[in-house]
Amino acid sequence: MTADSDQTRARPRRTIISVDAMGGDLGPATVVAGISRSAKKNDEIGFILHGQKAVLEPLVAKRKNLEGRCEIRDAPDVVSMEEKPSQVIRHGKATSMWSALESVRNGEATVCVSCGNTGALMLMSVVRLRKLPSIYRPAIAVLWPSRNPQGFNIMLDGGADIRADAKDLMQYALMGTSYARNGFNLQRPRVGLLNVGTEEHKGRAELKEAHDLIAANARTADFEFVGFVEGRDLPGTICDVIVTDGFTGNVALKTGEGVAKLVSDLLKDAFRYTPLSRIASVLAYTSLQRLKKRIDPRRANGGVFLGLSGTVVKSHGAADAMGVSSAVKLAFQLAQTGFTEKLAARVASASLLDQDDATEDSKASGDTA
Amino acid sequence: MTADSDQTRARPRRTIISVDAMGGDLGPATVVAGISRSAKKNDEIGFILHGQKAVLEPLVAKRKNLEGRCEIRDAPDVVSMEEKPSQVIRHGKATSMWSALESVRNGEATVCVSCGNTGALMLMSVVRLRKLPSIYRPAIAVLWPSRNPQGFNIMLDGGADIRADAKDLMQYALMGTSYARNGFNLQRPRVGLLNVGTEEHKGRAELKEAHDLIAANARTADFEFVGFVEGRDLPGTICDVIVTDGFTGNVALKTGEGVAKLVSDLLKDAFRYTPLSRIASVLAYTSLQRLKKRIDPRRANGGVFLGLSGTVVKSHGAADAMGVSSAVKLAFQLAQTGFTEKLAARVASASLLDQDDATEDSKASGDTA
Numbered sequence: 001m002t003a004d005s006d007q008t009r010a011r012p013r014r015t016i017i018s019v020d021a022m023g024g025d026l027g028p029a030t031v032v033a034g035i036s037r038s039a040k041k042n043d044e045i046g047f048i049l050h051g052q053k054a055v056l057e058p059l060v061a062k063r064k065n066l067e068g069r070c071e072i073r074d075a076p077d078v079v080s081m082e083e084k085p086s087q088v089i090r091h092g093k094a095t096s097m098w099s100a101l102e103s104v105r106n107g108e109a110t111v112c113v114s115c116g117n118t119g120a121l122m123l124m125s126v127v128r129l130r131k132l133p134s135i136y137r138p139a140i141a142v143l144w145p146s147r148n149p150q151g152f153n154i155m156l157d158g159g160a161d162i163r164a165d166a167k168d169l170m171q172y173a174l175m176g177t178s179y180a181r182n183g184f185n186l187q188r189p190r191v192g193l194l195n196v197g198t199e200e201h202k203g204r205a206e207l208k209e210a211h212d213l214i215a216a217n218a219r220t221a222d223f224e225f226v227g228f229v230e231g232r233d234l235p236g237t238i239c240d241v242i243v244t245d246g247f248t249g250n251v252a253l254k255t256g257e258g259v260a261k262l263v264s265d266l267l268k269d270a271f272r273y274t275p276l277s278r279i280a281s282v283l284a285y286t287s288l289q290r291l292k293k294r295i296d297p298r299r300a301n302g303g304v305f306l307g308l309s310g311t312v313v314k315s316h317g318a319a320d321a322m323g324v325s326s327a328v329k330l331a332f333q334l335a336q337t338g339f340t341e342k343l344a345a346r347v348a349s350a351s352l353l354d355q356d357d358a359t360e361d362s363k364a365s366g367d368t369a
Numbered sequence: 370m371t372a373d374s375d376q377t378r379a380r381p382r383r384t385i386i387s388v389d390a391m392g393g394d395l396g397p398a399t400v401v402a403g404i405s406r407s408a409k410k411n412d413e414i415g416f417i418l419h420g421q422k423a424v425l426e427p428l429v430a431k432r433k434n435l436e437g438r439c440e441i442r443d444a445p446d447v448v449s450m451e452e453k454p455s456q457v458i459r460h461g462k463a464t465s466m467w468s469a470l471e472s473v474r475n476g477e478a479t480v481c482v483s484c485g486n487t488g489a490l491m492l493m494s495v496v497r498l499r500k501l502p503s504i505y506r507p508a509i510a511v512l513w514p515s516r517n518p519q520g521f522n523i524m525l526d527g528g529a530d531i532r533a534d535a536k537d538l539m540q541y542a543l544m545g546t547s548y549a550r551n552g553f554n555l556q557r558p559r560v561g562l563l564n565v566g567t568e569e570h571k572g573r574a575e576l577k578e579a580h581d582l583i584a585a586n587a588r589t590a591d592f593e594f595v596g597f598v599e600g601r602d603l604p605g606t607i608c609d610v611i612v613t614d615g616f617t618g619n620v621a622l623k624t625g626e627g628v629a630k631l632v633s634d635l636l637k638d639a640f641r642y643t644p645l646s647r648i649a650s651v652l653a654y655t656s657l658q659r660l661k662k663r664i665d666p667r668r669a670n671g672g673v674f675l676g677l678s679g680t681v682v683k684s685h686g687a688a689d690a691m692g693v694s695s696a697v698k699l700a701f702q703l704a705q706t707g708f709t710e711k712l713a714a715r716v717a718s719a720s721l722l723d724q725d726d727a728t729e730d731s732k733a734s735g736d737t738a
Contacts, residue, residue: 231623254600280652291639
């Protein structure tokens with residue numbers, strides 16, 4: 001990956017984001033509208049856009065602010081949402097997703113953004129960008145709205161792998177810390193390990209082991225370990241980063257979406273109930289819009305793939321232009337801070353610690369590293 | 370347990386609920402206020418109240434509507450929220466919790482209600498009431514507000530055991546069905562199995578096995594199996610009963626609480642934002658109260674322990690009088706329908722099916738049973 005840093009130095013002013021224009025539920029026009037929105041707001045971003053050239057060229061031509069800032073790479077095929085990741089890998093060389101990752105792989109772009117099939121994107125990222133040395137399971141870091149000052153909490157794994165052992169969870173803590181620092185400017189993030197209770201005797205055996213491993217790395221990696229946390233802390237204020245396996249994380253994430261939707265539906269019902277409540281709803285409109293904006297999933301759009309030699313931001317499949325723009329903004333922020341390199345360094349320093357060896361000694365070595 | 374049915378027959382008009390008056394966060398006065406509320410609404414309930422007689426007597430005396438309907442049983446000790454279940458079992462014979470379960474064990478009461486330590490109550494229930502034949506893991510069934518006609522969905526296990534294998538999950542489906550039928554009058558409940566995706570190839574191996582086992586029992590047990598469901602379906606409308614292990618269930622439950630609290634806090638923030646929004650909030654008051662009532666956790670209060678020779682309703686530790694009254698109402702409803710016996714029969718019929726044998730054959734035997 002030396003080509004990467006050479007090219008980075010040679011590049012002029014703009015930070016280049018590689019964008020997969022196809023595969024999202026709303027099609028390439030939405031993606032182009034999204035990157036145009038980002039281009040308008042931020043003069044330092046440039047794009048390499050991957051997809052069917054014949055489709056993309058007229059879409060890009062319509063957006064004056066993309067002129068000279070958006071190179072199009074032709075890729076005839078599209079990964080659909082229904083395809084199995086293993087099939088995509090075998091026949092996917094001509095897809096926009098493959099092409100988008102290629103630009104990160106060869107150093108033309110710093111971060112890749114895609115709205116496509118999550119499983120396929122993760123598997124393709126692992127195959128093309130490779131995992132960082134010592135990382136066994138990459139993870140997807142997702143955002144929860146919270147009342148913490150940064151407005152969001154980071155949870156990982158959001159669903160890259162349904163399993164995670166103690167060492168994986170410890171690496172998630174390190175990667176989540178690095179993300180919180182580079183993505184949200186938190187110097188010493190507070191990390192919690194998701195469990196069914198905060199008492200140390202509760203939960204699965206691998207969680208107790210993970211608890212000790214994470215505690216042993218807290219000082220070296222400069223995060224505060226708050227210990228076990230519960231589901232209610234995901235959108236809470238007692239920590240900034242929550243670590244869990246991808247099965248539990250994915251269920252929690254979708255549960256959160258479901259509850260937010262239920263409350264919003266019931267709120268609408270409540271205001272529709274009587275003529276008077278309908279009048280109240282008109283007066284309450286701006287307040288309700290303020291709430292809606294605050295918990296708008298588009299604002300927290302972008303699952304970040306961590307543990308790879310390259311950064312990939314997975315936008316929600318149903319993201320509209322604003323959602324795509326949020327994902328691009330996140331990608332830019334991570335590119336700016338040199339996140340990929342910092343994360344790699346952080347994981348490498350912990351794996352040194354890990355070689356010293358194992359759970360028993362890690363407390364001591366953590367103190368002296 | 371023949372004494373049980375003899376005594377049931379001998380009992381006059383009232384359905385007797387055994388209530389642990391101690392151990393809740395708000396103390397015995399709240400519990401007495403709660404049962405008094407229930408007594409006012411429903412003339413068919415009688416109580417046996419367990420706890421420190423000297424404390425309870427004056428509390429009960431103050432409530433005229435409890436006169437002649439509430440017997441007090443002295444129990445000097447209280448199980449605290451912090452105690453480990455294993456310790457409680459060794460030294461807990463003089464506690465109000467033990468005494469409350471004893472009334473169900475000896476057939477004086479049909480259902481037991483307690484606001485105390487969940488882990489201790491579950492372990493004590495297993496030890497004193499015993500598991501049903503063929504049940505390896507009892508479960509806690511909890512309620513989610515939903516827009517289904519019955520207003521709630523049932524999820525189990527909510528946290529009795531952090532593990533569950535395929536057979537346990539199948540039994541949870543049967544027990545949840547029985548609860549939905551007797552607690553909510555749903556004749557043919559729709560059952561879903563919680564997973565990270567609805568596609569059959571996703572998720573853990575034991576979930577695929579459970580999927581087939583549950584499908585094989587759907588016809589005999591007269592429920593509709595909707596297959597894999599996701600976190601967003603817990604408060605959704607595509608099924609009435611959701612089956613999962615106690616770790617995932619507990620995380621989801623607490624995540625739901627956390628998200629509901631965040632939305633409610635942000636709603637308050639939104640209405641406090643400007644003087645105009647404060648005026649709007651006054652006009653929107655009744656609508657907001659309507660919403661609050663709809664998602665009020667007190668209305669869905671009561672985790673039901675399933676898989677035991679006796680029914681136990683666990684009220685939230687922080688339940689107020691209204692919460693206690695909801696739990697009593699649920700206990701009464703279950704007692705009325707003969708839930709304990711029906712559930713035992715349902716599980717027994719499935720275990721016959723299970724003896725015919727195993728996963729491979731169960732589809733065929735399910736069709737002919």
